[in-house]
Amino acid sequence: MASCVVLLGVVFVLSGHSLAGSVEVVIRDAIAGERRTNVTVVPKQAVRDTAQGAPLTPAQITSLAQEIQADALDQLVAASAVAVGVMVLFASVVGWWAAGRVLRPLHTITTQARGMSARNIHERIALDGPPDELRDLADTFDGMLDRLDRAFTSQRRFVANASHELRTPLAIERAIIQVRLSSAGPADIEAVCADLLAANRRLDRLLEGLLLLARSDNGLPERHPVDTAQVASRVVEQALAAPPPGTPVGVRGSVSTAALVVPGDEVLLTQLVDNLVRNAMLYNVAGGWFHVEVGDGAVVVSNSGRVVEADSVDSLFEPFNRGTAERLASRTGAGLGLAIVKSIVEAHDGAVAASARPGGGLDVTVSLPASTP
Numbered sequence: 001m002a003s004c005v006v007l008l009g010v011v012f013v014l015s016g017h018s019l020a021g022s023v024e025v026v027i028r029d030a031i032a033g034e035r036r037t038n039v040t041v042v043p044k045q046a047v048r049d050t051a052q053g054a055p056l057t058p059a060q061i062t063s064l065a066q067e068i069q070a071d072a073l074d075q076l077v078a079a080s081a082v083a084v085g086v087m088v089l090f091a092s093v094v095g096w097w098a099a100g101r102v103l104r105p106l107h108t109i110t111t112q113a114r115g116m117s118a119r120n121i122h123e124r125i126a127l128d129g130p131p132d133e134l135r136d137l138a139d140t141f142d143g144m145l146d147r148l149d150r151a152f153t154s155q156r157r158f159v160a161n162a163s164h165e166l167r168t169p170l171a172i173e174r175a176i177i178q179v180r181l182s183s184a185g186p187a188d189i190e191a192v193c194a195d196l197l198a199a200n201r202r203l204d205r206l207l208e209g210l211l212l213l214a215r216s217d218n219g220l221p222e223r224h225p226v227d228t229a230q231v232a233s234r235v236v237e238q239a240l241a242a243p244p245p246g247t248p249v250g251v252r253g254s255v256s257t258a259a260l261v262v263p264g265d266e267v268l269l270t271q272l273v274d275n276l277v278r279n280a281m282l283y284n285v286a287g288g289w290f291h292v293e294v295g296d297g298a299v300v301v302s303n304s305g306r307v308v309e310a311d312s313v314d315s316l317f318e319p320f321n322r323g324t325a326e327r328l329a330s331r332t333g334a335g336l337g338l339a340i341v342k343s344i345v346e347a348h349d350g351a352v353a354a355s356a357r358p359g360g361g362l363d364v365t366v367s368l369p370a371s372t373p
Contacts, residue, residue, distance in 0.1 A: 105134045109141055121149050169203040220347050226266045228273075228368065229257035229294045235273045236292055244278050250287040253277070258295030262368045264348045272344045275337040276301040276364055284361070298367045305361035313354050313362070317342045341366070 105127055112125050124145060127138035176195050184192050236255040243251065262269065273292070280290035280303035290303035308316075317338045338354075341364075345352045350368040357363060 105138060109138055121145060121152060169199045172199045220265055223263040225261050226264055226269050228260040228262050228269060228299060231270050232273050232292050232294045232299065233257055235270060235277055239277045239281060243281060247281045248284050248286040248288060251281050251284050252289045255292040260294050260297065260370060262348065262370060268344045268347065272341050273299065275341050279337045297370050298365055300363065300365050302363045303361045307360045308356040308362060310356045313356055316354060
C-alpha cells in the first residue's frame with residue numbers, strides 16, 4: 001500500500017508539472033512568440049515635437065490593450081485545453097496501470113478463496129512483494145487455511161477413530177447377545193448380564209467423552225470465576241474415595257493448592273482435573289502415587305507408572321490414543337481423556353504440555369489465565 005501511495009504521488013507531481021509547464025509555454029509564447037502585438041511607448045512631448053503623427057488617443061490605447069488581452073487569452077485557452085487533455089490521458093493510463101498492479105494481489109486472493117474446497121485446502125497464496133497491507137492480508141488468509149487444514153485433518157481422523165471405537169462395544173454386545181445369551185443356561189445369565197453391562201458402560205463413557213469433546217471444541221459462551229484449587233481438592237477427594245475401575249491396587253494420591261481463580265466454565269474445568277486424575281490413576285502401577293499441585297497460574301498433575309517413550313508423549317493428546325502404556329495398564333478408558341483436557345484448555349485460552357518422567361509416569365502441566373482482580 002505504501003508503494004501505491006508513492007506511485008500515485010509521483011503521478012500527481014508529474015501531472016502538475018506538465019500542466020504548469022504548459023501554462024508557462026503559453027505565457028512565454030504570448031509575450032515573445034510570433035503572434036504578438038508590438039507597442040512602442042514614447043513620451044507625449046516627444047511625439048508632439050516630431051512630425052511623425054499625432055499621439056494615440058485614450059480610446060485607441062484602450063482598444064489596443066483589449067486586443068492584446070483577447071489574443072493572449074485565446075492562446076492560453078487553446079494551449080491549456082491541449083495540456084489538460086494530454087494530462088488526463090497520461091494520468092488515466094498511469095492510473096489504470098497502477099490500479100491493475102495494486103488490485104492484482106486482490107484478484108489472486110479472490111480466485112484462491114473462490115476455488116477453495118476440502119480437496120485443495122492445502123494450497124496457499126504465498127504472495128510475494130513488500131510487507132504492506134495486501135501482503136498481510138494474504139498471509140492472514142494463508143494462516144486461516146493452515147488452521148482449517150489442521151481442523152479438517154483432525155476431524156477426518158477423529159471421525160475414523162470414533163467409528164472404529166464405537167464399532168467395538170457394539171460388536172461385543174452383539175456377540176454376547178447372539179452367541180452367549182442364546183446358549184446360556186440359568187446359571188450363566190448373571191455373567192452374561194454383567195458382560196453386557198460392562199460393554200454398555202464402555203459405550204456410555206465413549207459417547208459422553210465425544211459429547212464433552214464437542215462441547216469444549218465449540219468454545220465458551222460465558223465465563224465465570226472458578227476457584228480451581230477448590231475444584232482440584234474436591235476431585236482428588238472423590239477419586240480416592242471411589243477409584244475408577246481398573247485402577248492398580250494401592251495407588252496413593254495427594255494435593256497441594258494455592259489460590260488460582262480462572263475465568264471459565266466450572267463443569268468443564270472440573271472435567272479437566274478429573275480426566276487428569278483418572279489418567280494418573282489408571283495408567284499407574286500397583287502401590288504407585290499421583291500428586292496434584294495448583295498455583296502460580298498452573299495445574300500440575302504428576303504420577304508414577306510405566307516408562308513412557310518421550311517421542312510418543314505429544315500423541316497422547318490425540319483422540320483415542322492411549323500410548324504404549326495401554327498394553328500395561330487398564331483398557332477401560334476410551335482414549336479421550338487427554339484429548340478432552342487439551343480441548344478444554346484451549347477453550348479457556350490456556351496451554352497444556354506433558355513430559356515423561358525418567359522413572360516412569362508423566363508430568364502434565366496445564367497453564368490457565370487467572371482472573372484479574
